Amino acid sequence: MLIVLTTVETQAAGEDLATKIVEAKLAGCVQVLPRMISVYVWEGKVTKDGEHLLLIKTLPEKFDELSSFITANHAYSVPEIVAVDAARVSEPYLKWMDAAIFG
Numbered sequence: 001m002l003i004v005l006t007t008v009e010t011q012a013a014g015e016d017l018a019t020k021i022v023e024a025k026l027a028g029c030v031q032v033l034p035r036m037i038s039v040y041v042w043e044g045k046v047t048k049d050g051e052h053l054l055l056i057k058t059l060p061e062k063f064d065e066l067s068s069f070i071t072a073n074h075a076y077s078v079p080e081i082v083a084v085d086a087a088r089v090s091e092p093y094l095k096w097m098d099a100a101i102f103g
Contacts, residue, residue, distance in 0.1 A: 001086040004056040006079055014052040026066040027058040028100035
């Protein structure tokens with residue numbers, strides 16, 4: 001299983017993107033976390049903005065399609081798309097995820 005991270009500017013944008021991802025069967029679950037502060041370099045300047053983090057639970061074979069989908073449906077010109085391998089996942093959750101995405 002992979003946990004893919006991306007950020008969005010607003011709660012509404014996060015909920016919209018999360019819904020589209022799940023409806024497209026690119027993930028079994030997407031969590032939209034409360035607003036946080038991101039500090040990053042953009043166009044040569046240190047920038048500080050409020051953003052919402054999305055935790056996207058998916059399977060490795062869906063990553064390329066999910067990455068393309070996020071890029072095509074995201075408001076940012078360079079969206080964060082970072083995948084973290086889940087070292088351990090319970091068997092029932094993994095079965096549910098497989099059914100949600102492929103079932």
